Amino acid sequence: xxxxxxxxxxxxxxxxxxxxxxxxxxxxxxxxxxxxxxxxxxxxxxxxxxxxxxxxxxxxxxxxxxxxxxx
Numbered sequence: 173x174x175x176x177x178x179x180x181x182x183x184x185x186x187x188x189x190x191x192x193x194x195x196x197x198x199x200x201x202x203x204x205x206x207x208x209x210x211x212x213x214x215x216x217x218x219x220x221x222x223x224x225x226x227x228x229x230x231x232x233x234x235x236x237x238x239x240x241x242x243x
Contacts, residue, residue, distance in 0.1 A: 201208050219227060
């Protein structure tokens, strides 16, 4: 008898756990989204209009905002 989809998934997860792995869920930008395409375009245009020193300053400010991140 063939396994159902949920049974196949359960067996797969059991095998992965037996290998010392655990499942996680991550969310990533939807590259098909018009909203994302518009935001990428906006940011690209903003970067292209700035000279290199302005961009470096913005990158430095962004990097400084990560100091309180914890693992």
